[in-house]
Amino acid sequence: AQSVTQLDSHVSVSEGTPVLLRCNYSSSYSPSLFWYVQHPNKGLQLLLKYTSAATLVKGINGFEAEFKKSETSFHLTKPSAHMSDAAEYFCVGPSGSSNTGKLIFGQGTTLQVKP
Amino acid sequence: DARVTQTPRHKVTEMGQEVTMRCQPILGHNTVFWYRQTMMQGLELLAYFRNRAPLDDSGMPKDRFSAEMPDATLATLKIQPSEPRDSAVYFCASGLGTTSGANVLTFGAGSRLTVL
Numbered sequence: 001a002q003s004v005t006q007l008d009s010h011v012s013v014s015e016g017t018p019v020l021l022r023c024n025y026s027s028s029y030s031p032s033l034f035w036y037v038q039h040p041n042k043g044l045q046l047l048l049k050y051t052s053a054a055t056l057v058k059g060i061n062g063f064e065a066e067f068k069k070s071e072t073s074f075h076l077t078k079p080s081a082h083m084s085d086a087a088e089y090f091c092v093g094p095s096g097s098s099n100t101g102k103l104i105f106g107q108g109t110t111l112q113v114k115p
Numbered sequence: 116d117a118r119v120t121q122t123p124r125h126k127v128t129e130m131g132q133e134v135t136m137r138c139q140p141i142l143g144h145n146t147v148f149w150y151r152q153t154m155m156q157g158l159e160l161l162a163y164f165r166n167r168a169p170l171d172d173s174g175m176p177k178d179r180f181s182a183e184m185p186d187a188t189l190a191t192l193k194i195q196p197s198e199p200r201d202s203a204v205y206f207c208a209s210g211l212g213t214t215s216g217a218n219v220l221t222f223g224a225g226s227r228l229t230v231l
Contacts (some may be wrong), residue, residue: 032218034219034220036222043206043222043223043224043225044208044222045222046219046220046221090158092220095160101163101165101170101212101218102160102163102170102171103148103163103218103220104160105150105157105158105160108157108158
């Protein structure tokens, strides 16, 4: 079965330092992949999406992600963390053996940003 | 901005009562997803519709949960009877599904359910 796996449940960085949130996927075809962010007691907001047009995807708030087929990864990065980046981040991808459009969430990574 | 509207935003009920959550997808979107978020399980997919037809509800407890789309502007998730373990935030999302599967979802604000 298809899945997305977020490798870290919790990441802590200092303000101004780089952010790396890791996501691996399993897929028998070229998947559509997404990163969503959820701030405390808030809804889910799309950060960026990969739909096979370009392997390096730029999103909102300075985030970007690179699709690496050889590593089956779609890691989220940001050069310099801001306090407002503290939130829960979810990698989202397809589920199922065929491309039905069904989307499931990874387990989530809590990003803590220290002053 | 177009948005997905969920009602109610908060619901407190007693065990055994029926609960109905409603979702108005963005006009023109042809896919609707229901997710449940809890601390223990994270975000779980409950049901998925395309063009109002249920494509997958394998994540949903069949004995008490049901999901429907009476028309293109309304999706409902019903729990009968409700149990304390159903306490969670329920999110509805809509998107424009294509044959390639690319499906950017817009989420509603969620319905926070507490079953006493």
